[in-house]
Amino acid sequence: MSEISFKLHDDVKFECASLIVGWYEDSGNTGYGSLNYLKDKVNCRLLAEIEPAGYFPMNNILISDDVAQFPESKLYYCPEKQLLLFLSSSPSGDWYKFLNTVIDMASYHCRLQQIYFLGGMVTLNSHTTPRQISAVVSAAGVKKLIQGDEIDTSMDYETPEGQRPTMNSFLMWIAKKRGIPGAGFWIPVPFYLAGVDDPRGWLKILEFLDKSFDLGLDFADLDKIISAQEAKISRARNENGELDELFKRLETGQLLTPEENEKIVANIEEVLKPGS
């Protein structure tokens, strides 16, 4: 590295670590929600961050749930578990430079053993349907590191016309070119939870990370959040016969019309909005 293109908060150096990446504004807040939970649970501390200018529009700020937002891209470290966590907003420009800076920033502190990428994948299934994580690896050899009953590693996919690959795919491709093994994990998110939190999806990937990195996490608090969310959905179904009927059809594998899907989304987002 010829110059440091990020802001250091802690100049600590250590032998090696695994990096886990999650993005804000992800379906079901999967990447952000699960990594933010993990960050607090394993006592991470802030190591470095990428300044937003040049990567994010600086001509305005977004307001979300009444609060002004500002893009952030932060790298955290958990020394006890040799884990680096990167949580970031998705840049809107100069992606190649930004994603290389992510790897530079993590590599400044240690040798990167591997990178894991977390993301939500919208499905037409209901939240009561068992979830199976799909994984994409940067090279066939990485499969043996992640294979288990709960991970499907046989995905075939090509980006459909009119859509674009995810930031995770772009970063994994760059990591691969730089010789760092990577694995992306896709957690199914029911379509009506895509715009809100999906804590059951978070739990699914966190259980996998817990096992992989021997983190010894206690999920009791997350279980409570899941129960509270599912209780709200059950209550909405009990109070709205039409909604319950749509859910029953969804749970028996029937395909709903786009209008019916929209009805479910509108109802569920209403009951799950903050303060409801």
Add this chain to the structure above:
Amino acid sequence: MGITYFREPQLENPILVASWPGIANIGLLAVETLNDQLQTEELGEIEPMEFFYPKKVVIHNGELRDLEFPTSRFYYKRLKERDIIFFIGDEQPAEGGRAYAEGTKAFKMASMVIDVAEKFGCRRIYTSGAAVSAIHHTHDPRVWAVPNSRSLIDEIKRYKNTVIMSEIEERQGQGSITGLNGLTLGVARQRGIDAICLMGEIPVYLQGFPLPYPKATRAVLEVFGQVLGFEIDLREMDELVTRTEEETEQLFANFPPEVREQIDKLKSIIPAKPAARPITEEDKKKILEDIDKLFGQEPKGE
């Protein structure tokens, strides 16, 4: 990162013809047609990662196999009179959802195209795009030609169906060209290379629809035929014109009657013949204002 050359031929007195996507892809389609008809060979490409977000990921059996980016590729062909280099961009390196490149990245890409032109000794560059104009879709589109040097104007005036900005009603020689089809002209000027942008006219009310406008592409190709001194086979383009005219008429028939009525007034404006104009300036201004209100657009070059 920079430019990858697949081969480095010695070219005789070459010119470079470049285009990027824009309104109705008028210029791009013209340059692609020339490139196809001349059966060119690949010369090189601008490495994409710095400029573009990838357009496709290929995953097979759970393994990331490939990430495809928009291409920015050069082609060449040796011809009797002079050799020719084509540059075809899949996309403009725009950020934040914008359609056109701007800022540092746009300047860098335009500079790289000119770098290639200089490397192979090009002394003339052409770009091509669309000219959003107050014409009716039943009119034959003209080609607006913008040179980067006053010394090229006499040459442009010899080409049929071509107008310079001062010959366009109410323009008085002024205007702008958005994106890389325009910026490349400026960078060429900075380096002392003559360049001309050829823009086929598209009716102001059709610019926002996702349809090609091959009538304008055909007009641009006819000018390229004069510029390059060879005959271009326009049969396929004529078929495309016929098909698209039917689609345009269907689209037009679906406009509200009051919109159609306003647009039809444009039929009375005879382009580039101010003396023969059968409606008043005031009428024309009113028509364009009404159309602007309906579509939220204004005439401009691209």
